[in-house]
Amino acid sequence: MSCWLATGSLLWISHQPVPVVAASPKVVIVLSQESSPYTDMVQGFRVSLAGAGVQAEIEIHNLKGNSENAANVLRPFKNEPPTMFLTVGSLATQAVLAEHEKVPMIASLTAHLEKLRKKGNLTGVGLEFSLESQFEVMRRILPELATVGVLYSPQENQEKIDQAQNLAKKLGIKLVPRPVETPRGIPDALESLANNVDVLWGITDQVVVSSQTAEPILLFSFRNKIPFAGLSAPWVKAGSLYALERDYGDIGNQCAEIAVKILNKTNPRSIQVDPPRKVLFSVNLKTARSMNIELPQQVIDRASQVFQ
DSSP states (O other), X not given: OHHHHHHHHHHHHHTSOOOOOOOOOEEEEEESSOOHHHHHHHHHHHHHHHHTTOOOEEEEEEOTTOGGGHHHHXXXXXXXXXXXXXXXXXXXXXXXXXXXXXXXXXXXXXXXXXXXXXXSSEEEEEXXXXXXXXXXXXXXXXXXXXXXXXXXXXXXXXXHHXXXXXXXXXXXXXXXXXXXXXXXXXXXXXXXXXXXXXXEEOOOOTTTSSTTTHHHHHHHHHHHTXXXXXXXXXXXXXXXXXXXXXXHHHHHHHHHHHHHHHHTTOOGGGSOOBOOSSEEEEEEHHHHHHTTOOOOHHHHHHOSEEEO
């Protein structure tokens, strides 16, 4: 009797379905370099992903600002690709895209993401704010704004300038664009705007805006009392009237929300690239005083940084 019971128990156990334990998704984060904004963004991503109930295996690699490090970092994933990549910065995005264009990718802090979508299975959060946000803040800081000058590389930003022209027209603003093919053309392009614009608008552009071109742009701004809308707090500290700022932790939250969609089987290509949704800005009061610009008090009060 006891023998029958034992055999029967074994038969009963053997026919029970074996529970399938789902493997945790693996997210490989590739940083272009180590910096506070990047680490803030990654922290936001991790906290938001965990808050959504996703228990992911997260692996972080740093290219340390050198594209030559990409081969060693990415080689292990050739045979065993992760569930998805999260790239932070243009260098990391370009490196991963070159090696793993079919693996789902969320790109962040990278310029011209819409163009990169044609090359890989990616989406993400763009580097620049929407044109609507940029013009809204510009008008908030300069309520009497009528004419906006901008220097740009046609090869890099013609489409953006066309869009800005259309939006400016709807807002009753005159946009005065000046195409620049090389940095050597910047001085002449700037001089053509003297006495013709209320503000000089800085956009992300590899030809026009760099550490090498900062001095002539800011000198033109001061000499002609035409405020420059810079690209970041360092530009404002150096003399720009203001610049929009990103909340890097919230960009991490945005990327985590995209990751959840991808884990729920949404194709990255079907997820639109969004701009940073949280808009901050810094202002330089010394620049405002030197140009006889009276900033509205509510603008000063809402600024994330105020340079005196």
